[in-house]
Amino acid sequence: MDNQLQTMLKEKFGIVFKNVSLLEQAFTHSSYVNEHRNLNLADNERLEFLGDAVLELLVSRYLYRQYPDLPEGKLTKMRASIVREESLAAFAKECQFDEAIKLGKGEENSGGRTRPSLLCDLFEAFLGALYLDQDLETVKTFIQKVIFPKVAAGAFSHEMDYKTRLQEVLQKGGDVHIDYRLVKEEGPAHERIFWTEVYCDDRLIGKGQGKSKKLAEQAAANNALEKLAE
């Protein structure tokens, strides 16, 4: 097995595989197996099947707990944007997994090492191998480093409209009056910053800033939602 990979996993993530052959299998593409039939290797496809489900549960649990006021439809959209091919391929590259996978020559020559579907499968296969070798909580610790900070930073929240959400949450308890007040704007026209406050029945519940009035209002609504969730 590629020692660089094992060293990186240990240093960057504190991960040491007990059964290194599982790690090897996760980094073995079917094209490599097909070109080395005599070695009797197993490719990473079954591990990918398992890892896909491990990831789905961990992401679901995280979103469920982190966004107690989001309705199911929005949780589902957010989950889909996290576990889709492009996202997982990007995580695989960040972890430098692309450098360690064993490919057949044909696959290598046709650019397999940078193909999003291959990298996405590799990422899932790694999670499946880690789950089998250790447990669900170890996989959680890993994706807590790799995926969750990006979710918390809003990288997958483009589906979400915080103002709508805030209205939904506040009006659960009956009719309320919500308004957004622009309290300050600063800077030259091309990089102007807006400061907004959001009030519920004249009580200040959130503050935000942004490069447009709209973005500042969204930020204020998000800030209010976070405070409500505390």
Added chain:
Amino acid sequence: MDNQLQTMLKEKFGIVFKNVSLLEQAFTHSSYVNEHRNLNLADNERLEFLGDAVLELLVSRYLYRQYPDLPEGKLTKMRASIVREESLAAFAKECQFDEAIKLGKGEENSGGRTRPSLLCDLFEAFLGALYLDQDLETVKTFIQKVIFPKVAAGAFSHEMDYKTRLQEVLQKGGDVHIDYRLVKEEGPAHERIFWTEVYCDDRLIGKGQGKSKKLAEQAAANNALEKLAE
């Protein structure tokens, strides 16, 4: 909360919820919440989001371990046939969950209580609630009683072609000669039974019977696969 449900869960599955409000939420349909806005209830949709992922992982893990020779594509097909709406609705009915869900009047009158999508969501919401209230292994114990025996009995294996699988498995170790021999047939034409044996390089590796030669061969291949997996 419906005491009958709690009694049934305890007697039939040994399940006692610590936080009964989670169980209540799992059995509260959005139509009921909408008709009782003053009660400030939560419907079961977020629990369904979570339960869906819990089920996916447990089924994946089971199939991964139970069918060590099945390729990823077939595992995926089998998983899909287990977690699809019709299957989960049937499990919900078997557990008599349909009797316990709270519905709005409109939903009740339009036959919601027997609607597969509603029952499927209910089943997933129950799994989500059980997972939150206890843990993954408790949910596993539950579906080990409700779902896995049916999987083991082949209820979801119609996607699988055992002869193809057997060939794949046996030829991993190099070229072999597999043949199926009809050893007996009995009974009148309209309910004839066929007995088949399968040989690998002239060694008997499985036996099966069925209502046609084709089915008897599939049964023999399945029998051989089971023996190989032992």
